[in-house]
Amino acid sequence: MKNKIRKFCILLSIFIICQFTSGCYDSREIDELAYPIAIGFDKGEGKFLRMSLQIAVPTKVAGGGEGGGGGEGGQSSVSITTLETPTIYSGLNMINTYVSKQINLSHVKAIVFSEELAREGIEKYINALMRGREFRGTAYVLVAKGSGNTAEKFIREVKPELESNPAKYYEMVLNAYGYTGFTAEAKLISFYRNMTSYTTQPVAVLANVSEFEDSDDITLEYSTYKQKGRDYPLPGDYTAGNMPKVGNIKTEVMGMAVFDGARMVGELDGEETSYYLMVEGKYGYSYVTIPDPQAKDMFVLLNLKQSRKPKKRVEMVGDKPQIYIDIKLEADILSIQSGINYESIEKIGILEKATEEFVKTGIERMVKRTVEEFGSDTFGIGESIKKKFLTWDQWVAFNWKEKYRHSNINVNVDVKIRRPGQKIKTVPAHGSEKEEK
Amino acid sequence: MEKKIIFGNREAISLLLIFMCNQLFLSFPRNMAESAGNAGWILTIYITVISLVLFLIISRLYKNFEGKDILDVAEFLGGNIGRILVGIIYVIDYVVIISVILREYGEDLKIISLVQSPISFVLALFAIGMVFGAFFGLEPLVRLGAISVPVIFLGFLITVVGSIKYFNFSNILPIFGTGLVEILIEGPSRTSVFSGLTSLFLIAPFLRSHDNFKKSGFIGLILSGLILTVGNLVYSLVLPYPSTTSNFLPIYQLSRLIEYGRFFQRIESIFVLVWSMTALIYLSAGLFFSAYIYKKTFKLEYHRPLIIPFGIIIFTLSLIPKSLMETMFIDNSIIRKYAWTVTFGLTLVLLILASIKIKVKEGRHKDEK
Numbered sequence: 001m002k003n004k005i006r007k008f009c010i011l012l013s014i015f016i017i018c019q020f021t022s023g024c025y026d027s028r029e030i031d032e033l034a035y036p037i038a039i040g041f042d043k044g045e046g047k048f049l050r051m052s053l054q055i056a057v058p059t060k061v062a063g064g065g066e067g068g069g070g071g072e073g074g075q076s077s078v079s080i081t082t083l084e085t086p087t088i089y090s091g092l093n094m095i096n097t098y099v100s101k102q103i104n105l106s107h108v109k110a111i112v113f114s115e116e117l118a119r120e121g122i123e124k125y126i127n128a129l130m131r132g133r134e135f136r137g138t139a140y141v142l143v144a145k146g147s148g149n150t151a152e153k154f155i156r157e158v159k160p161e162l163e164s165n166p167a168k169y170y171e172m173v174l175n176a177y178g179y180t181g182f183t184a185e186a187k188l189i190s191f192y193r194n195m196t197s198y199t200t201q202p203v204a205v206l207a208n209v210s211e212f213e214d215s216d217d218i219t220l221e222y223s224t225y226k227q228k229g230r231d232y233p234l235p236g237d238y239t240a241g242n243m244p245k246v247g248n249i250k251t252e253v254m255g256m257a258v259f260d261g262a263r264m265v266g267e268l269d270g271e272e273t274s275y276y277l278m279v280e281g282k283y284g285y286s287y288v289t290i291p292d293p294q295a296k297d298m299f300v301l302l303n304l305k306q307s308r309k310p311k312k313r314v315e316m317v318g319d320k321p322q323i324y325i326d327i328k329l330e331a332d333i334l335s336i337q338s339g340i341n342y343e344s345i346e347k348i349g350i351l352e353k354a355t356e357e358f359v360k361t362g363i364e365r366m367v368k369r370t371v372e373e374f375g376s377d378t379f380g381i382g383e384s385i386k387k388k389f390l391t392w393d394q395w396v397a398f399n400w401k402e403k404y405r406h407s408n409i410n411v412n413v414d415v416k417i418r419r420p421g422q423k424i425k426t427v428p429a430h431g432s433e434k435e436e437k
Numbered sequence: 438m439e440k441k442i443i444f445g446n447r448e449a450i451s452l453l454l455i456f457m458c459n460q461l462f463l464s465f466p467r468n469m470a471e472s473a474g475n476a477g478w479i480l481t482i483y484i485t486v487i488s489l490v491l492f493l494i495i496s497r498l499y500k501n502f503e504g505k506d507i508l509d510v511a512e513f514l515g516g517n518i519g520r521i522l523v524g525i526i527y528v529i530d531y532v533v534i535i536s537v538i539l540r541e542y543g544e545d546l547k548i549i550s551l552v553q554s555p556i557s558f559v560l561a562l563f564a565i566g567m568v569f570g571a572f573f574g575l576e577p578l579v580r581l582g583a584i585s586v587p588v589i590f591l592g593f594l595i596t597v598v599g600s601i602k603y604f605n606f607s608n609i610l611p612i613f614g615t616g617l618v619e620i621l622i623e624g625p626s627r628t629s630v631f632s633g634l635t636s637l638f639l640i641a642p643f644l645r646s647h648d649n650f651k652k653s654g655f656i657g658l659i660l661s662g663l664i665l666t667v668g669n670l671v672y673s674l675v676l677p678y679p680s681t682t683s684n685f686l687p688i689y690q691l692s693r694l695i696e697y698g699r700f701f702q703r704i705e706s707i708f709v710l711v712w713s714m715t716a717l718i719y720l721s722a723g724l725f726f727s728a729y730i731y732k733k734t735f736k737l738e739y740h741r742p743l744i745i746p747f748g749i750i751i752f753t754l755s756l757i758p759k760s761l762m763e764t765m766f767i768d769n770s771i772i773r774k775y776a777w778t779v780t781f782g783l784t785l786v787l788l789i790l791a792s793i794k795i796k797v798k799e800g801r802h803k804d805e806k
Contacts, residue, residue, distance in 0.1 A: 017565070025551065025554035025555070026550065026552060026553045026554055133548060133549065133552070136693060137690075137693060137694050138694065138696050138702070168699075171699065189603075189694055192680065193676055193677060193680055196677070196679060196680040196683075197677045197680070198677075199607070199677075380607070383605070383610075384607070386607055386611055387607070387610045387611070387612075389610070389611040390611050390612060390613050390617075391611050391613050391614065391616045391617075392474045392475065392611055392614055392615050392616070392678065393615070394611065395610075395611050
């Protein structure tokens with residue numbers, strides 16, 4: 001009898017505990033939640049914020065909805081809403097009044113700030129995002145270029161064609177820097193970490209909607225090639241929005257926004273972003289176009305990759321930092337337009353030297369911009385001089401950020417061309433010279 | 438606690454690990470960053486070394502009291518008054534620490550997942566689990582600890598390995614953080630981190646021999662020091678100072694960052710499991726010891742009837758702090774600064790005086806002969 005009562009009590013306890021531990025106050029059914037995948041912030045009226053949410057429509061995502069954009073006809077896999085709000089969380093509260101499901105931010109992949117807001121400073125927003133339990137540090141931070149409500153404009157134009165799942169679209173596009181080198185790894189956690197750091201400054205991915213509606217509109221006037229003293233643009237000489245392209249996909253991510261603390265102070269184009277990745281040691285591989293060292297107006301195309309982590313060193317000469325950056329790259333030949341036999345043992349050195357010089361000039365120019373124009377150590381070069389200090393107070397008193405503005409840069413690039421692709425040499429086409437011309 | 442209970446070194450070490458390392462899943466890495474900046478891991482090594490030295494002294498003195506717990510030593514020294522005095526200090530020590538940690542675990546769960554639930558509801562769930570655990574007694578708890586520790590360690594290891602891609606070794610520079618002097622000054626009071634060592638002084642009679650006592654304590658301290666140092670180091674390598682001082686749950690924050698491809702991410706669910714297991718065993722053992730010390734202090738026959746009253750007292754005390762900030766202040770600025778006075782201070786004083794008493798007694802015996 002005693003045993004039976006005991007068993008009954010245990011079963012009753014288990015039953016009662018199950019009732020209490022199965023969610024209770026916090027129980028939320030998954031179909032009662034709405035998951036935004038991108039969130040945009042623009043300057044609102046007065047002191048307000050204009051917040052845009054791109055919310056995934058699960059039924060369309062699962063069924064492979066047509067296009068990802070906030071488009072027409074109820075076929076879209078996302079729904080977009082924009083509102084004016086004093087703060088992020090009060091905005092979410094307002095959205096919850098007219099969206100049938102409760103907003104849950106745990107799947108946000110992209111956080112887009114308008115350039116205007118970024119140039120004013122986004123510290124308060126980043127801190128709010130980091131404090132919230134739903135935001136994840138692995139979400140990407142983007143800056144939508146231009147004036148006005150660029151973040152909203154960008155989010156509304158995100159209409160992926162190859163992906164029915166918009167979250168996957170953001171993941172794939174923003175991780176593509178590993179094989180393009182034209183954007184940076186700018187996650188919320190690294191932004192926050194660098195925002196509060198005494199050495200490294202944060203960066204964000206530059207985003208924009210294409211300037212060109214029709215192929216006849218395409219112009220090279222927005223390209224940065226002239227500023228670099230070139231006669232023609234190379235693939236990386238653009239920032240988001242001015243790539244010479246048209247098509248159904250209107251949005252672009254290219255280049256990066258440079259911050260000083262939490263305030264945007266400038267931008268780097270695609271090529272400069274590649275160099276930034278090389279100095280950071282995060283450059284994966286990408287196709288790089290090099291002017292042919294022996295044939296004018298011809299190009300050599302290389303698949304460039306970073307073989308080793310870069311070495312960064314700082315030496316103080318008086319009060320001036322001397323920055324030494326040592327970068328090792330490997331390359332495979334993809335194309336030699338001139339047909340010159342650079343694959344040969346005799347000539348490979350010429351191409352290697354030309355590539356080294358090309359990359360070195362680019363890195364020096366880019367680092368110089370961060371020193372003189374932005375005054376922002378985006379690469380964390382200061383980290384290599386921190387070891388010379390014993391205590392934190394000594395390091396803070398050294399005032400690296402100020403010293404960085406007076407740095408001299410010395411870059412050494414070492415390129416080794418390893419493979420010539422599937423051809424060991426170029427055999428010229430056999431035709432009349434007239435035809436060739 | 439019946440005298441027939443005997444357990445091995447593994448169980449004792451597991452219990453010590455849970456008692457001393459549970460803080461790693463709470464705010465310990467942040468507290469170390471507050472104290473020593475980016476040299477929190479050095480401070481952890483330093484306090485481990487101090488604690489080891491103190492433990493070796495304690496262990497040497499304990500040799501004369503094989504098979505006796507700290508209350509027996511107090512009784513030997515001061516009779517009933519000595520036992521009651523030390524017993525009351527130990528009970529207060531346990532009840533205060535357990536109630537604060539209970540509140541912290543409850544608040545953590547509320548912030549992580551049970552956002553809408555009232556804190557009293559969350560704490561009540563913990564308290565019920567704690568009471569059930571304590572009812573089963575010491576032996577099932579230490580055996581459960583021995584089984585759970587490898588699982589908990591695996592969860593911790595996943596967090597450490599998963600964070601490797603975020604490591605930045607320059608984060609731990611300048612090497613001495615806020616300064617060597619601060620570390621040296623702060624160190625002794627921070628040995629309070631190892632306040633869980635008191636549990637070893639209570640389970641001494643169940644460890645067969647003094648050698649086991651010494652071995653368990655020594656290995657337990659070294660492993661705890663190692664785990665706490667690694668936890669601190671990993672946290673410092675991922676986040677630079679001073680942002681290391683801003684996270685409420687440092688190791689949880691690390692687990693949220695882990696992401697390898699589209700499949701291996703959102704690892705914090707493992708963290709919550711590991712964290713709940715630690716909480717259950719720690720709180721249950723803490724409640725058990727509170728009731729056990731009280732029983733032994735006042736020479737009561739059974740400890741079980743005391744478990745529910747002590748559970749209610751701990752639950753009620755845990756509700757006293759007005760906020761999480763106040764709870765963390767009590768933990769970081771009071772308990773983790775002064776708990777060493779009981780763990781090392783009181784124990785050393787007792788053992789030294791008791792050893793002197795033995796010597797005096799031996800002297801008298803010789804004189805009488």
